[in-house]
Structure formats: structure tokens, C-alpha cells
Amino acid sequence: xxxxxxxxxxxxxxxxxxxxxxxxxxxxxxxxxxxxxxxxxxxxxxxxxxxxxxxxxxxxxxxxxxxxxxxxxxxxxxxxxxxxxxxxxxxxxxxxxxxxxxxxxxxxxxxxxxxxxxxxxxxxxxxxxxxxxxxxxxxxxxxxxxxxxxxxxxxxxxxxxxxxxxxxxxxxxxxxxxxxxxxxxxxxxxxxxxxxxxxxxxxxxxxxxxxxxxxxxxxxxxxxxxxxxxxxxxxxxxxxxxxxxxxxxxxxxxxxxxxxxxxxxxxxxxxxxxxxxxxxxxxxxxxxxxx
Amino acid sequence: xxxxxxxxxxxxxxxxxxxxxxxxxxxxxxxxxxxxxxxxxxxxxxxxxxxxxxxxxxxxxxxxxxxxxxxxxxxxxxxxxxxxxxxxxxxxxxxxxxxxxxxxxxxxxxxxxxxxxxxxxxxxxxxxxxxxxxxxxxxxxxxxxxxxxxxxxxxxxxxxxxxxxxxxxxxxxxxxxxxxxxxxxxxxxxxxxxxxxxxxxxxxxxxxxxxxxxxxxxxxxxxxxxxxxxxxxxxxxxxxxxxxxxxxxxxxxxxxxxxxxxxxxxxxxxxxxxxxxxxxxxxxxxxxxxxxxxxxxxxxxxxxxxxxxxxxxxxxxxxxxxxxxxxxxxxxxxxxxxxxxxxxx
Numbered sequence: 001x002x003x004x005x006x007x008x009x010x011x012x013x014x015x016x017x018x019x020x021x022x023x024x025x026x027x028x029x030x031x032x033x034x035x036x037x038x039x040x041x042x043x044x045x046x047x048x049x050x051x052x053x054x055x056x057x058x059x060x061x062x063x064x065x066x067x068x069x070x071x072x073x074x075x076x077x078x079x080x081x082x083x084x085x086x087x088x089x090x091x092x093x094x095x096x097x098x099x100x101x102x103x104x105x106x107x108x109x110x111x112x113x114x115x116x117x118x119x120x121x122x123x124x125x126x127x128x129x130x131x132x133x134x135x136x137x138x139x140x141x142x143x144x145x146x147x148x149x150x151x152x153x154x155x156x157x158x159x160x161x162x163x164x165x166x167x168x169x170x171x172x173x174x175x176x177x178x179x180x181x182x183x184x185x186x187x188x189x190x191x192x193x194x195x196x197x198x199x200x201x202x203x204x205x206x207x208x209x210x211x212x213x214x215x216x217x218x219x220x221x222x223x224x225x226x227x228x229x230x231x232x233x234x235x236x237x238x239x240x241x242x243x244x245x246x247x248x249x250x251x252x253x254x255x256x257x258x259x260x261x262x263x264x265x266x267x268x269x270x271x272x273x274x275x276x277x278x279x280x281x282x283x284x285x286x287x288x289x290x291x
Numbered sequence: 292x293x294x295x296x297x298x299x300x301x302x303x304x305x306x307x308x309x310x311x312x313x314x315x316x317x318x319x320x321x322x323x324x325x326x327x328x329x330x331x332x333x334x335x336x337x338x339x340x341x342x343x344x345x346x347x348x349x350x351x352x353x354x355x356x357x358x359x360x361x362x363x364x365x366x367x368x369x370x371x372x373x374x375x376x377x378x379x380x381x382x383x384x385x386x387x388x389x390x391x392x393x394x395x396x397x398x399x400x401x402x403x404x405x406x407x408x409x410x411x412x413x414x415x416x417x418x419x420x421x422x423x424x425x426x427x428x429x430x431x432x433x434x435x436x437x438x439x440x441x442x443x444x445x446x447x448x449x450x451x452x453x454x455x456x457x458x459x460x461x462x463x464x465x466x467x468x469x470x471x472x473x474x475x476x477x478x479x480x481x482x483x484x485x486x487x488x489x490x491x492x493x494x495x496x497x498x499x500x501x502x503x504x505x506x507x508x509x510x511x512x513x514x515x516x517x518x519x520x521x522x523x524x525x526x527x528x529x530x531x532x533x534x535x536x537x538x539x540x541x542x543x544x545x546x547x548x549x550x551x552x553x554x555x556x557x558x559x560x561x562x563x564x565x566x567x568x569x570x571x572x573x574x575x576x577x578x579x580x581x582x583x584x585x586x587x588x589x590x591x592x593x594x595x596x597x598x599x600x601x602x603x604x605x606x607x608x609x610x611x612x613x614x615x616x617x618x619x620x621x622x623x624x625x626x627x628x629x630x631x632x633x634x635x636x
Contacts, residue, residue, distance in 0.1 A: 025354065025381055025385075026385070027351060027354050029354045029355075029357060029358055029377070031374070031377060031378050031381060032374065033378065073479055076479045076482075077479055077482045080479070080482040080483060080486055081482055081485075081486075083486075084485075084486040084489065088489070088493075088589075098330075098331055098334075098382075098383060098386055099331060100382070111382075113382070115575065119385060119386055120386075121579065122394065122398075122582075122586075123402075123406075123579040123580070123582035123583045123586075124575075124578070124579055124582060125582075126582040126583075126585060126586055127578040127579060127581060127582030127585070128578075130493050130496060130497055130582070130585055131497045131500075133490075133493050133494070133497055134493075134494065134497035134498065180500060183500075183571065183574055183575070183578075184500060184558055184574050184575060184577070184578030184581075185575060185578045185579065185582065186571075186572075186574075186575025186576070186578065186579065187575075192375070192378055192379065192382075193375055194375055194379070195368070195371045195372045195374075195375040195376075196372065197317075197320065197321070197324075197368075197369070197372045198368040198369075198372070200310060200313055200314075200366065200369070202309070202310055202366065203310045203314075222365055225365055226365065226367040229366065229367050229368065230367070233368065271309075271365055271366070272308070274365055275308070275309055275363060275364065275365055278362070278363060278365065279363060
């Protein structure tokens with residue numbers, strides 16, 4: 001049972017490690033960029049498409065209104081050019097900015113970077129986004145062509161759509177989650193979330209109320225410590241109760257204190273213990289690893 | 292219990308602790324965060340010279356904090372924050388080193404022509420393919436007009452087929468009485484042509500990665516339509532006029548079409564024959580050159596749309612049409628292929 005759990009833990013750790021790409025700055029620090037998941041990518045695309053459609057509708061209404069007011073067909077020209085620019089340069093324009101992300105990508109906390117670690121150049125951004133045109137519209141076009149021409153049988157159409165879908169879904173078939181456009185432009189899409197600096201819960205006055213023995217602290221590793229941290233920062237009373245009960249059962253303590261006091265004290269002393277070990281070069285990943 | 296705790300704690304506390312580390316460095320991180328936010332929102336111009344000098348210092352301090360934290364701290368929130376801050380800082384500090392204006396200037400003066408020059412082989416190949424398509428359909432339609440209906444769709448032909456009279460064909464070229472009808476819609480027409488042609492060019496570029504085959508087919512098809520039309524008009528003795536009608540914008544438009552095909556072919560060729568580089572590397576290098584060419588292609592098509600929508604409808608003299616077309620062609624050739632001094636350095 002515990003061997004299986006240990007294996008599962010190790011597996012999830014290595015899965016996380018597989019997403020991390022070495023990215024060494026000129027100062028010699030590895031930034032450990034994480035590849036954005038396909039779900040996030042799809043979400044970002046969806047948000048962008050919705051925004052484009054909304055902008056297009058708004059733009060059309062304004063142009064329609066101006067067109068009726070001025071009785072001139074120059075608004076038609078402006079509308080066509082505007083729609084073309086919006087469709088083609090929405091992605092390019094935003095990704096050329098300093099944050100290298102469209103609104104959808106910003107919302108999902110991802111951005112575009114150059115794979116070689118250099119700066120993201122305009123030609124790379126243009127290349128990756130012109131290919132998008134193909135990835136988005138080729139499957140639709142295949143459907144359209146198939147429907148328009150009678151001689152194309154249903155199966156041929158299905159094959160065409162399938163073929164174009166493998167291009168569009170290319171990012172599912174490689175480890176780096178590269179679209180066709182990323183491949184050609186030499187780019188990656190990586191996580192770039194903003195993380196607020198949360199208060200340090202390991203210092204302060206509360207939480208020294210209890211003292212745990214070495215044996216009581218020796219049952220957990222880093223993974224459990226960080227899960228405990230998450231629960232403490234979450235401040236959800238029910239989750240704290242569950243975790244506190246689990247720890248009490250494990251180390252054999254009676255229920256005597258408030259949950260948060262108990263957990264905070266345990267967290268601090270466990271953290272101090274594990275960090276001290278870390279300074280001596282001993283990193284205990286989880287409770288299954290040897291102490 | 293509590294009195295007993297005090298001595299043990301004193302014994303436990305190491306002289307270095309992650310809490311103390313954080314307390315000492317936290318001010319730097321906060322300052323860096325604020326500076327980055329300002330930089331992102333208002334740009335580098337909004338920073339005072341003092342802040343600009345602070346930027347690299349704070350960036351390095353943050354990176355060093357990240358290294359230390361990774362080695363000593365187990366506070367997940369702290370590690371995540373430092374990592375995110377360092378990534379954000381890295382891309383801003385090492386990001387764009389040029390102003391927008393100088394990037395645009397360099398693109399027009401050097402990058403664009405240089406990119407076009409470097410795909411010259413592909414440009415020749417694609418031009419030959421278009422020519423081949425035109426010759427094929429021309430000779431077929433000239434010998435048997437029935438072929439025409441295989442090449443040009445009903446909706447695209449708009450009545451310009453072998454059954455049409457010479458007068459009707461002439462009117463479609465902007466001569467005679469029917470020509471002056473549609474002038475009010477010129478700019479709409481020009482815009483439509485521009486957006487449509489851009490779409491087609493982007494497609495022919497984007498299809499390039501499939502080893503360039505669809506790109507070549509698309510370009511061949513463009514040539515086919517051209518040759519078939521040519522055969523119909525020259526069969527009625529209007530070949531010279533049709534040439535002028537086509538030439539005024541066609542030199543720019545077909546050049547752009549050939550370049551977009553060339554950009555696609557470059558990518559296809561890089562994937563098939565990567566040479567000493569890895570396939571991925573070859574594809575991304577080709578992709579960047581092709582990206583530059585494609586910005587140029589869209590600009591060229593914009594010009595072609597203007598020439599087609601306005602120039603062709605307003606200028607009806609065939610010789611003048613030929614003159615403008617030739618001038619445009621010479622302009623593009625000179626712009627792209629005359630070497631610049633920047634290239635040497």
C-alpha cells in the first residue's frame with residue numbers, strides 16, 4: 001500500500017519535472033520555465049477568439065452607425081480593413097508587447113518565449129501567428145470544400161478534416177506542447193504567472209505553544225510540509241480539521257489544542273527541521289523517503 | 292511545558308535561518324516588483340535615471356535570492372514568488388533593446404530586402420511554377436477552348452469565357468462604355484481584393500511546412516487561371532490590352548504571390564533538407580526569414596490592391612498601364628536586390 005503510494009508520489013513528481021525546461025540566464029541561474037499545458041493554451045485561444053468577436057461586433061456597429069450617418073461607402077472600406085487587421089494582427093500586436101502575451105494568455109498566466117533563450121523577435125511572432133491562420137481555418141475549409149463539391153464523398157471529406165485536425169492538434173503530440181507555428185518560429189509557450197508574496201507564516205508570535213519531539217517530526221518530508229503550507233494559507237476550517245486529525249493520528253497525540261495552533265506549531269518545527277537538514281545536504285522529498 | 296521550551300529552541304535555532312534570510316532581502320524583492328510593474332505599465336521612459344540604474348542591481352539581487360532560496364528554503368509561496376519575479380524580470384531586462392521606431396526603420400531598410408534576397412532560389416522556382424501553370428492552360432485553351440471551363444470557375448469568370456463577344460471582353464478591361472459604371476465602389480473593391488489576396492498568400496505560406504507541396508500546387512493553380520484568361524482574350528485579339536489590364540497591378544501582385552510561395556517553400560525545404568542543423572532548428576531559422584518576407588508580402592499586396600482598385604479603373608490607357616506596371620516591377624527589383632552597405636558589415 002505505502003509502496004504504491006510512494007510510487008504514485010514519485011510519478012507525479014517526475015511528471016512535473018518533465019514540464020520543466022532548463023533556461024539559463026547570463027547570470028548562470030536556471031529559471032526552470034514550465035511548459036504551459038494544452039488546456040491553458042486552448043483556454044487562452046478561446047478567450048482571445050471571444051474578445052476578437054466582441055471587438056468585431058462593436059466595431060461593426062460603430063461603422064454601421066457612422067455609415068448611416070454619413071451615407072458614404074468609405075465606412076465599408078474602413079470596416080473591411082479594420083476586420084482584416086483585427087483578425088490578422090490581434091495576436092501579433094499583443095505578442096510583440098513587453099509581456100509577449102495576448103489578453104487570453106495573460107488571463108491564463110502564460111507567455112511566449114524564444115526557445116533558444118534569446119529575445120523574442122518580431123519575425124518569430126509573425127511566423128507563429130500566420131501559421132495559426134492555417135491551423136484554425138484549414139479544418140473549417142476542408143468541411144466547406146467537402147460540402148460544396150458533390151464529387152467529394154463523405155469519407156474523403158472525413159479524411160481531409162482528420163488530416164487538417166492532426167495539424168491543428170499538433171501540440172498534443174509533442175512533449176514541448178508546440179503548435180505548428182511554435183515549431184516554425186522557434187518558440188515555446190511557458191507559464192508566467194504572477195505570484196503575490198504571501199506573508200511568512202513561519203515567523204511571528206503565535207504557534208510556539210506546543211513542542212514536538214524529534215520522533216514526532218520525523219514522520220514527514222518536504223511534499224507533506226508544502227501541502228501543510230497550502231492548507232494553512234488556505235485557512236479553510238474543514239480542511240484544517242481533517243489535516244490536523246490525520247497528523248494527530250499519525251503521531252499519536254490526543255486532540256487537545258485548537259487546530260490552527262496545532263498545525264502552525266507543527267508546520268514551523270517541521271520546516272525548521274527539514275531546512276536544517278537541507279543545509280546539510282539532505283533533501284527528503286516525501287514521507288516515503290528515508291530520513 | 293513552556294519554560295522547558297525556551298532552552299531547546301535556543302539550541303535549535305541555527306545562525307542562518309530562512310526566516311532571517313527573507314527578512315533581510317524582502318525589501319529588494321518588493322522594490323523590484325514595483326519597478327517592474329512601472330516598467331510594464333509606462334515603459335522605460337517613465338523611469339528616472341536613478342531607477343534605471345537600480346533595475347539591474349535589483350534584478351541580480353532577486354536572482355541571487357532565488358538561488359539561495361532554492362537551496363535553503365522550503366517555503367513554497369516564497370519560492371514561487373521569487374521564481375515568477377525572476378522570470379518576469381529576466382524578460383523585461385533582457386527583452387527588447389531597441390525602440391519601436393528603430394525596429395521599423397531597420398525592417399524597411401535592411402531586414403525586409405535581406406530576407407527577400409535570401410529566398411531568391413525559391414522565388415525563381417515559384418515564378419517558374421506560376422509560368423508553367425500559365426503556359427499549360429494557355430496552350431490547352433488556345434487549341435481547344437472547351438478546356439477553359441475546367442480551369443476557371445463560373446463565378447470567377449463572370450462571363451469572361453470563350454463564348455463572350457470581343458466587345459464584352461473589351462468592356463471588362465475598362466475600355467468602352469460599360470467601364471465608367473462602377474467607379475463609386477472602387478475603394479471597396481480595392482479593399483476586398485487586398486484582404487482576399489492576403490488570405491490566399493498567408494495560406495500559401497502556411498502550407499509550406501507540408502514539404503512545400505501544397506504551396507507549389509496553389510501557385511501552379513494561380514498560373515493556370517491566368518493562362519486560361521490570357522488565351523481567351525488573345526483569341527479575340529485583345530491580348531495586348533489584357534496584358535496592360537493585368538500588368539498595372541499584376542507585377543506587384545504576382546511578385547508578392549511568388550514571394551509568399553517562396554517563403555512557404557523555404558520552410559518546406561528546411562524541413563526536408565535540414566543540412567547540418569537539427570530539423571527543429573532548421574525549421575525555426577527558415578520560419579523567421581519567412582516571417583519577415585510575409586510582412587513584406589502583406590504590404591506589397593496592399594499596394595497591389597490600391598493599384599488594382601484605383602489605378603486600373605482610373606487609368607484606361609494601355610500603354611500607361613504597361614508603364615506603371617513596369618515601373619513598379621523595377622522599383623521592387625531595385626529595392627530588393629541592390630545590395631546595401633549594412634549587408635557588408
